[in-house]
Amino acid sequence: MIFRSVMRAAAIAGLFACGYAAAGEVNTGYFGNVAIEGYDTVAYFTDGKPVKGSDKFAYDWLGATWLFASDQHRNLFAASPISYAPQYGGFCADGVSDGKGHAQVNIEPTTWQIVNGKLYLAASAEFVDPPLPRDKGNENWKRIKAKLLTQ
DSSP, X not given: OHHHHHHHHHHHHHHHHHHHHTOSSSOOOSSSSBGGGGBOTTHHHHTSSOOBOEEEEEXXXXXXXXXXXXXXXXXXXXXXXXXXXXXXXXXXXXHHHTSSOOXXXXXXXXXXXXXXXXXXXXXXXXXXXXXXXXXXXXXXXXXXXXXXXXX
């Protein structure tokens, strides 16, 4: 009985946290203010794989804290954040592109693609093949981003 009450309270708290932590144009998940679950966004480009960042190499941009695996990665990002930041604020690219007008907060940073020099993250492995048309995502993102910024 106590366990069920605790789980229900945690679920309700999670719903409220989602609305506040994810508000804004950068996906910071359900807890804290760390972008893309603390993964180093530069590493996708330079290392060709997801790498967990460190608090030691943090950088604040667009109201979120971005973590990096090295000082070099942090400096690359600081010099040109638009070049390395994931598209759609790090929200699930499939969720933005599917036309249902939502942004999936739960992402899996190990499920990603770089398409035409741009990083896309997703919530599940189905994202990897085939990629969704990004023109629809770009169109939907304008509307979704405006909605997020008013929350």
